[in-house]
Amino acid sequence: MSDYGHPLAFGAFLTPGNAEPGRVVGLAMLAEQVGFDLVTFQDHPYQPAFLDTWTLMSFVAARTGTVRLAANVTNLPLRPPAVLARAVASLDLLSSGRVELGLGAGAFWEAIEAMGGRRLSPGQGVRALAEAIDVIRQVWDVDARGGVRVDGEFHRVVGAKRGPAPAHDVGIWLGAYKPRMLALTGRRADGWLPSLGYLQPGDLGRGNTIIDDAAREAGREPADVRRLLNVTGRFAPVGRGPLHGPAEQWAEELADLALSDGVGTFILGSDDPEDLRRFAAEVAPAVRELVAGERAAGAAAAVTPATPEADRARATPGGAGARATDAARPPAGAAPLAVVPTPDDGVRRSAIRLWDEATRPTGPAPDPARTYSPHDQAGAQHLVDVHDGLRAELTRLYDLVEQVGAGLVDAGTARSHINTMTIRQNKWTLGTYCESYCRVVTTHHTLEDRGIFPHLRRGDDRLAPVLDRLEQEHHAIHDVLERVDRALVAFVSVADGMAELRAAVDLLSDTLLSHLAYEERELVEPIARLGLN
Structure with a gap:
């Protein structure tokens, strides 16, 4: 090995x-x-x-x-x-x-x-x-x-x-x-x-x-x-x-x-x-x-000595090494949550606002004394990693628009590339993505009955207002993506098509970056606490 x-x-x-x-x-x-x-x-x-x-x-x-x-x-x-x-x-x-x-x-x-x-x-x-x-x-x-x-x-x-x-x-x-x-x-x-x-x-x-x-x-x-x-x-x-x-x-x-x-x-x-x-x-x-x-x-096994005496002590009620605090002891390797959400820099390119950020609900405050296992933290980090990939795709989208404007790429080719991106395939239902993720990680769960949002709702009903708002924003972002697609179609026939296309992408950038930061801020800790499945 x-x-x-x-x-x-x-x-x-x-x-x-x-x-x-x-x-x-x-x-x-x-x-x-x-x-x-x-x-x-x-x-x-x-x-x-x-x-x-x-x-x-x-x-x-x-x-x-x-x-x-x-x-x-x-x-x-x-x-x-x-x-x-x-x-x-x-x-x-x-x-x-x-x-x-x-x-x-x-x-x-x-x-x-x-x-x-x-x-x-x-x-x-x-x-x-x-x-x-x-x-x-x-x-x-x-x-x-x-x-x-x-x-x-x-x-x-x-x-x-x-x-x-x-x-x-x-x-x-x-x-x-x-x-x-x-x-x-x-x-x-x-x-x-x-x-x-x-x-x-x-x-x-x-x-x-x-x-x-x-x-x-x-x-x-x-x-x-x-x-x-x-x-x-x-x-x-x-x-x-x-x-x-x-x-x-x-x-x-x-x-x-x-x-x-x-x-x-x-x-x-x-x-x-x-x-x-x-x-x-x-x-x-x-x-x-x-x-x-x-x-x-x-x-965890490496830091937990496995000896017959220790096993007997742990298995015997009241035996040597069995303390009242054992049940509350965190698992080996547990530590404070170290997953850092990627912040929103606050820069806005578009004059349009699809939502009022000040009205967003917040979830329960994390327990400052709680610790999380490496497995717990890996699940939370996965959300940030997925989002960072979407942020990178947004940069790529801007690059494609500039190439269209410079005549290096035609609008049809740009549409083809955009339609292969994760931001397009996801259709802004994070639950669908996580259903697929959970399906390949935990094979005995099926696509139909497992998704991150339903799971989080079941695990902590205090998250319901946050999850409702996130789902609303998912639908709004899907509509913005449709707007980008329409702008690419119109680019070939409208006199100032590039201005419309840039405006559509600016709106997508504003809504996407704002949404991802909010989602991470509210869900990183619940995912670490409740898991993905």
Whole structure:
């Protein structure tokens, strides 16, 4: 069992096909909109049916604002490491620190040779990769004295000037399967990035052992190496095999890989928009919840000594260690609520006011002495995280409007992008979202009988006025979204359509940001106290 405790991340693995160049760009933008942390692309420079991956990544970086980007993995034999280092650093600077570097030793050697590359044996490929990592890290290390110097068997750089440095510490992730590559990963890399389809049962555990041993020998901690995994599968109403079944099955299997094999990043290989949406909306939140719950339970067990004497004392009424305060003792790991709602900055762009904020009801005051378990706090934090994703989508919406105004994107394309956003799909019934969330986390509850608002009403009837007001505001926001859509339709036929479109988006911004802040202010503590289901 290996859980390195890495925060979970979720990515997409897209095919850079050039038959419809805009399609892969649109998928990358969709991945950002639905909440992926990372978008990756195959890198096969010898494949004429593909776009060049690094050119594509530059274009995608300009069309996105938050998602990280990486090749999965870079074909090193056709990309000189000194030049690659500067390309990575340049794109990282231009994208405000959103680039990571996946590296491979090479494959498909006939195609590589046909493009002018040098054929290498497996052993040579590993040595060449090790030298390339030296070159890349030296180019990025602008604080070191002198030029870059690697006089290697395969790569020779003698005195090249250093720089530029990337905007952040770019992770170097190796696509490794064999012992020598795995050992190199442990010694020198920041991540291990295999594909599940190329692994046999037990390979993840065996690979972890080699990486961990090599890391320790190099004076590193095993947890210094993030474990990433490319996964593929099919969604289906019933389970038909590994990663072939309903979203809750996917969540359970990926959570097991996180807890048993230390995988911290799952990258879905699919070019299907619906798969991307479902993975982000149903699978990723459920995996996070399952893993957080198991980690919290493990932490609680670690601080509670399990001895026969202690067990007997706890089991015996009035026995040693049984105190009157035991029933009131908070669970292990409990702490004051640390989830911080994202505040409303009070900026208003529109002259229209859909509601009077001063008339909003408030719920019961929290008990200042109450503590909350890590599981409780994770549920409350999830609400803030979902809302922060919606806030990010609002920024993206403004960007789309400006692109429409500049003629870079037509109104029809903008409507298509907006209709894939969570803010559009949600239809402003948070209960519906949370019904889906609860369904994949707690499989024995059904979509029809479980939602966050009904649950909170049952748990604390003092919340009823707040929940009624929130539901009213949900409907109002849905109407504002319809107004944005109508403005996009009118844009092509109205003389001053851009003014109307900007006004509609300004109204959406005002109402959305005000509503989200109110909802968090009133519901973060009740969710932590009462749970999501």
